[in-house]
Amino acid sequence: MEFQNSSEFPLLRRSHHASKILKSKSVDLNDWVSAQELLLQIPLDSNEVQRFHSYLKDNLSNDNSYFEAWSLFKNFEHEQLEKTTGTARENVKINTKRKNEILSDKYYYMALPEILKEAERINRNVVIYFTGWGHVDSRKLEVSLFNDMQINELLYDKFMFVTLYTDDKTKIENSPSQNEDKGTNMTVGKRGEKIQIHYLGSKKIPAFILLNTRGQLIRSLSKNINKETLRSFLTEE
Structure with a gap:
């Protein structure tokens, strides 16, 4: 309020x-x-x-x-x-x-199994960024993070980058990807939140996770997020 x-x-x-x-x-x-x-x-x-x-x-x-x-x-x-x-x-x-595939937002409405299937097809690990439309701190942080040329190159050239807004009220049945969520009255935001809780046990945003094509968590970043920590998160072997 x-x-x-x-x-x-x-x-x-x-x-x-x-x-x-x-x-x-x-x-x-x-x-x-x-x-x-x-x-x-x-x-x-x-x-x-x-x-x-x-x-x-x-x-x-x-x-x-x-x-x-x-x-x-x-x-x-x-x-x-x-x-x-x-x-x-x-x-x-x-x-x-x-x-066109990398830069489009078609991943946004995909369920996690579809995201992983697409990641396997293009042979890339997945970076998922959890944020919220109404989260002011996320907006301020993004100005710094995503205007960095090196970070953008890493996200779009090396990974399958997916942004999930956990407060999006769009109903799943009205989105391009229905599948397993059909009939559950699930929203896009709630589905993203479920993914975040599954991997991080938390709903705190902003947060990043890195998954392999089998959906296994490689690492996460949810504290002290800045250009240096995100760059390290993306380049660590």
């Missing part, structure tokens, strides 16, 4: 609402004005949104949601920066199809 009465709550609620719409809204430049309003509600920098618009004009794909297109756009800008600074690594070559 204290948080709901704070000045930050309306902003976070609008951001959450805009993000959910953009995850399902297909790219349509004829309706750019409404999409732009949603992007600015997240909020994103207006100059960056204009660069995104220019990118969409040259790389239009109606098969992508705005959420997916944004991920591809950021990857494109990163590649351009590497080329400009001469730091591109020729030995790291990921084809366009794989980029």
Whole structure:
């Protein structure tokens, strides 16, 4: 109740609402004005949104949601920066199809067995990040963690990275992945919370776990999370 009465709550609620719409809204430049309003509600920098618009004009794909297109756009800008600074690594070559798979949010609605099956298919261990839409400390932490280029490269190039919002009220029966949760009145958030309790015995967020493709816990990170501890978590042998 204290948080709901704070000045930050309306902003976070609008951001959450805009993000959910953009995850399902297909790219349509004829309706750019409404999409732009949603992007600015997240909020994103207006100059960056204009660069995104220019990118969409040259790389239009109606098969992508705005959420997916944004991920591809950021990857494109990163590649351009590497080329400009001469730091591109020729030995790291990921084809366009794989980029779409890695950067899309299709893992979000998967049950754990489906996540592990997909991890086995692409031969990657799984990093699951537990967070919450309404958790202010997580939002502040993410600004530092996920704007770090090295951490992003590790998450998207080395692992299958899955983010689970444990307070998401979306009903499982209304999501793309139904399977074992059908008819249980389970929400996406509760399912994520069950996974976290299974591996960590706790609902405290934010938290990270690393699983192999058989679902065995390799290690976890739930205390003293910062760029240095997360980088160590991702690179420890």
